[in-house]
Amino acid sequence: METADFIVIGGGIAGASVGYELSLHGKVVVLEMEASAGYHSTGRSAAVMSENYGPALWSRLVTASRAFLEAPPDDFTDVPLVTPRGALFLARDGEQAQLQAQAEEMLRRGATIEMTTAQEALRFCPVVRDSEFASALYEPDCKDIDTNALLTGYLRALRKNGGTFIPDARVQSLQHSQGTWQASSPRGNFEAPVVVNAAGGWVQEIAELAGLSFRNVVPFRRTAVVFDPPAGSAIQGWPMTFDVAETFYFKPEAGLGSWCRPSIWLLLLPAKHRPTNWKSPLRSIESTAARRWRSGRSATNGAGCAHSHRIMNPSSDETRSSPVSFGLPGKAAMA
Numbered sequence: 415m416e417t418a419d420f421i422v423i424g425g426g427i428a429g430a431s432v433g434y435e436l437s438l439h440g441k442v443v444v445l446e447m448e449a450s451a452g453y454h455s456t457g458r459s460a461a462v463m464s465e466n467y468g469p470a471l472w473s474r475l476v477t478a479s480r481a482f483l484e485a486p487p488d489d490f491t492d493v494p495l496v497t498p499r500g501a502l503f504l505a506r507d508g509e510q511a512q513l514q515a516q517a518e519e520m521l522r523r524g525a526t527i528e529m530t531t532a533q534e535a536l537r538f539c540p541v542v543r544d545s546e547f548a549s550a551l552y553e554p555d556c557k558d559i560d561t562n563a564l565l566t567g568y569l570r571a572l573r574k575n576g577g578t579f580i581p582d583a584r585v586q587s588l589q590h591s592q593g594t595w596q597a598s599s600p601r602g603n604f605e606a607p608v609v610v611n612a613a614g615g616w617v618q619e620i621a622e623l624a625g626l627s628f629r630n631v632v633p634f635r636r637t638a639v640v641f642d643p644p645a646g647s648a649i650q651g652w653p654m655t656f657d658v659a660e661t662f663y664f665k666p667e668a669g670l671g672s673w674c675r676p677s678i679w680l681l682l683l684p685a686k687h688r689p690t691n692w693k694s695p696l697r698s699i700e701s702t703a704a705r706r707w708r709s710g711r712s713a714t715n716g717a718g719c720a721h722s723h724r725i726m727n728p729s730s731d732e733t734r735s736s737p738v739s740f741g742l743p744g745k746a747a748m749a
């Protein structure tokens with residue numbers, strides 16, 4: 415039995431960051447069920463930092479994180495954690511009031527924004543299908559987060575402070591007696607007075623192991639579609655691009671693996687698109703790959719269960735199946 419002051423369950427950004435902060439105060443063990451850190455939501459995030467996106471609480475959390483991301487401690491990283499990206503929100507006819515409301519909320523939060531037409535928005539992102547959209551809002555201050563540098567920075571600092579990150583250590587049981595928790599895993603048993611549940615989509619599972627009741631949180635599978643950019647496009651400067659109804663968003667992304675050269679991501683949101691509806695956002699993007707998807711020439715495989723679907727990467731070799739699927743918290747009712 416290995417003893418510590420804190421056991422952190424989950425090696426995503428929540429577990430790594432809280433593990434680092436706690437390592438300033440005591441001995442920390444971070445237990446991760448996968449073979450590497452950041453395997454689930456953290457490694458699949460669109461990775462943008464915007465104080466003007468989402469509910470006010472998100473905004474406050476981002477504001478609270480900004481100072482660290484812009485000026486991390488010495489030795490934390492040798493690359494910038496955040497770099498400029500910009501965000502573009504597109505509204506169809508009938509969605510203009512929503513765009514206006516978003517603009518007003520962003521102004522209330524102190525954002526710099528530019529209202530423009532969809533056609534003028536082509537200067538930010540030339541693949542937008544401007545005939546589909548009426549107007550647009552551009553936010554220049556949205557930034558990219560280097561999530562890999564952030565995650566590895568936290569884990570490196572954790573180790574430097576005497577903490578341990580243990581992969582392949584799925585917590586299978588939690589027992590509490592005489593003021594301490596015992597956690598069992600395939601990598602051994604651990605004991606500490608404090609356990610932090612940072613298990614992302616699996617928080618409920620961990621809460622139940624600890625004998626606690628919890629809200630109905632289950633991991634959902636979500637799918638990212640990776641496109642090759644249209645030939646000759648200089649995509650790196652394109653903004654994160656949303657439709658204001660948030661049926662889709664995409665951004666340039668690089669370095670996801672050998673199957674993913676510098677590419678456009680299109681991330682489909684299962685909260686608003688049931689698996690059967692996965693094709694609809696693709697109408698908004700002009701690219702050979704998207705046209706192939708729309709015309710149904712890309713191989714697809716239907717839903718294997720109620721709330722997941724698999725999409726083949728259509729960018730070149732259609733036998734090269736590369737769905738990007740991952741667990742994230744969600745309510746069972748969304749399935």
Ligand SMILES: Cc1cc2nc3c(=O)[nH]c(=O)nc-3n(C[C@H](O)[C@H](O)[C@H](O)COP(=O)(O)OP(=O)(O)OC[C@H]3O[C@@H](n4cnc5c(N)ncnc54)[C@H](O)[C@@H]3O)c2cc1C
Nearest residue numbers: 424426427428447454455456459460461462585613614616
């Ligand atoms: C498609 C997408 C786009 C996003 N875009 C953005 C964005 O642009 N900007 C932004 O700020 N956020 C974004 N997010 C949100 C952000 O990625 C998440 O909020 C964040 O990564 C959650 O981190 P986490 O550590 O809580 O969860 P996770 O990264 O899922 O980590 C939880 C970990 O717990 C581990 N675990 C589970 N059960 C056990 C167990 N029994 N024992 C041991 N380990 C266990 C899992 O393996 C996992 O590694 C996005 C998320 C998604 C899915």
